[in-house]
Amino acid sequence: MAVAIPKQFTISWLKRMYAQRELTPEAVAEEIARRAEADAGMNVWIEPPSMERMRPYVERLRAIDPQDAPLWGVPFAVKDNIDVAGVPTTAACAEYAYVPEADAAVVRRLVAAGAIPVGKANLDQFATGLVGVRSPYGETHNALRPELISGGSSSGSAAAVALGHAAFSLGTDTAGSGRVPAALNGLYGWKPSVGAWPTKGVVPACASLDCVTAFAHDLEDALLVDAVVRGEDAGDPWSRSVPRTPAERPAKLYVPEGPLAFYGPFAAAYEAAWESAVAKLESLGVPVERIDAGLFAEAAAVLYEGPWVAERWAGLGAFVEAHPGAAFPVTERVLRSGSAEGGRHDAASVFRAMHRLQELKLEAKRLLGGGVLAMPTCGGTWTREQVRRDPVATNSQMGLYTNHCNLLDLCAVAVPSGEAAPDVPFGITFFACAGREGLLEEAARLWAERKPTTLVAVCGLHMRGLPLEKQMREHRARFVREDRTAAAYRMYKLPTQPAKPGLVKTAAGGASLRLEVWEMPLETFGVFAASIPAPLGIGKVELQDGTEVPGFVCEAIAAQGAEDVTERGGWREAIAGA
Known part of the structure; x- marks a missing residue:
């Protein structure tokens, strides 16, 4: 290997090394397989990277001109609820596993652009959780402080990028799974508008809300992935045409008026980090307005306290009933809360919630307009042991500032914002109305490129x-x-x-x-x-x-x-x- 691959490497760096002939895709694949084996105790993977699995993708690159393939030779991780042809999809449940004949739509587009899927990443089972410990394949460790949670449900996807097992990764996001692990591992988490990336070939959590997302070390990498995979899929009933708008300076930045809630062993440090983030927002040259964030909190409560949990049961209930004991105990508990036997919701309650949600969507659209909302991505974090002792309450708190997003039809990007404590990353999320990703792009750039x-x-x-x-x-x-x-x-x-x-x-x-x-x-x-x-x-x-x-x-x-x-x-x- 002519040049050492840094632990944190980006797409742009890798493309430059290829252009200078200082690296080859085969050398990169070999190093990734070595790293994954060395980090096996971190529980990042369900199907870990191996040269045997990656070699066909490496060899096909010989027939592809790098100039025609924007992701030529770029390794990426795939959350194991997203199909890769010939590789089992488990959704972190061995009894559920099947071997797909075709790639998920997003994977197909990435492979066509020259990218190399390196393995299938661990997750909270059936993408039900925000903590990263609800998997029979082991608790994914935080990449910086292993005693802490990685965040979920896209736990392995985030850890894979943070540990240098991939340049970027695919996750999914229904309630925050593409943003919470990004924040806890010091990454960018790009969540497009609902339907902008096809979900065909993705095991549904809540099919009407699910998004495929990207984790990366910098914004430009996430935007390049977005450019490759964005677009309607004719065979996907949930996809829609949502062109990415050009980068546009937000007319205003909104922040929730305080005080906000913070939790976990670093609550005070998170609160101080948020206050510093607000001060930085006020220095970006965009008007900042403090708002009552009650509508976002009300929408967030709908996801698990309202009837949308029944959509999870609609997709997975038959499997759970037919395979007693197969589901992780806390996962089954959450899923069953949406069943008819759970007794929490009837058909009328579904429609009442839908109608109220439409009102909240309108309120959010009127409020944000050409502006961007900024919130802490998380209000804290937990040790893995703390989550084991209280799995439901700790998980619920992780969604405090994320659950509203897809219900209100917003797009979002989680961005790093320094550390709350040593090796404890802090991050904020920018939200915009559906189809206004250009506002997110410019807000994130302003945030990252703050002038002296x-x-x-x-x-x-x-x-x-x-x-x-x-x-x-x-x-x-x-x-x-x-x-x-x-x-x-x-x-x-x-x-x-x-x-x-x-x-x-x-x-x-x-x-x-x-x-x-x-x-x-x-x-x-x-x-x-x-x-x-x-x-x-x-x-x-x-x-x-x-x-x-x-x-x-x-x-x-x-x-x-x-x-x-x-x-x-x-x-x-x-x-x-x-």
């Missing part, structure tokens, strides 16, 4: 609630914190209209004065600084902790004859009652 910034110390009319705050917002600045100067400054009330403060550093007799610290993109900072009229300007302001940041200062000559307001402690106090 500088702190700015503000001591006067540019502070929050004062007349020139709007100039800070116009230059895409965000408030960071209240702070104080070092005890080395005097403040003067300049005789301007309106009055402005003059902050002057002195060698002796200074005081510590209240101010605000903001953050501004460097690309707008120069224009902002150039617009400040004399005798004010931007210089270095020393803060009480000894650090220096750019901020408002005043020429000393302007202080002559001006009112000294230092003793009042800051500009707000100086103008109070004026």
Whole structure:
């Protein structure tokens, strides 16, 4: 092998190595088989990668021009509720297994584009769960901290990419299964509009809601997969034509007004990470509005507390009844809650829920319009042991910010957002109305490509609630914190209209004065600084902790004859009652 394959590799990197003849698909396949064997204890696979299985796909590439195949030689994992011809589909239940003669529609399109299916990934049985531990093939371990859950139901699909067993993977998403594992393993999770990717050849969970999704290390990889597999399938009754719209800057970013619920052993860290994420959203140059997220919570409750659970039983009930003991105990418990014997729902309740859901869809469409909703992908995580002790409640909480998505006919992308704690990734999800994937694309790019910034110390009319705050917002600045100067400054009330403060550093007799610290993109900072009229300007302001940041200062000559307001402690106090 001419070059080492990094643990986290992307499609673009792999294509570059192929073009430079530094790697071959056979060498990549061999390394993936080696990695999968080395990580066998992580329970990533049901049908693990092997050279015997991958060789036919590698050999067929010799007859394909890489220029004609956008995914030439790119290895991908397939969740084991999606068909790959000649390989058993188990949906994590050995008694359910069958060997399909044909690929699922999405797999067929990927293979035609030159991609290599490397194996069938583990999952929460019958795609019923968001935790990744509901499988008789073993609990999939989190790729970064094995004692934690991987997320589900596409547990193996996410872990395979995070551990370097594939460049991307296919999952499915009915209630969050294509987003929760992405967040918990530090990946992007792309969930297209319902029906935009065909589901023919996918074991149904809720056929009317199911989506096939992609896990990847970067947005561009997910978008390339989307471009290959998107499109109506004439033989799929659930597919529809949903062209991907061009990238478009959202008119507004919406975030739920707090406080939000967080859970699990890292609840406080998740809450802090969300607060940081909101602050970052406010710095992206798109208006941010806090909204009542009640409609999304109401829709989310419908999925398992309402009659949609009966759709799961409609698809799998006959198998469960005919094979006593075959289903994982907690999985069977969830499925049976949708049966007639479960007694929770009748036909009338189904229609009542459908009618209410139509109202909620309309509300969501009116609210979002050309905007994008941002939420935490998860409100926390759990150890695998904690989920074993309380399998239903822990699983329910994992869907708190995901279950509403398909019911409201939204598209979504889960994006990484740093760490809540060491090796505990945090992520947020952007949601848009069906067919508006272009809004997601641009929102995710803005998030990933945040421009360099500088702190700015503000001591006067540019502070929050004062007349020139709007100039800070116009230059895409965000408030960071209240702070104080070092005890080395005097403040003067300049005789301007309106009055402005003059902050002057002195060698002796200074005081510590209240101010605000903001953050501004460097690309707008120069224009902002150039617009400040004399005798004010931007210089270095020393803060009480000894650090220096750019901020408002005043020429000393302007202080002559001006009112000294230092003793009042800051500009707000100086103008109070004026």
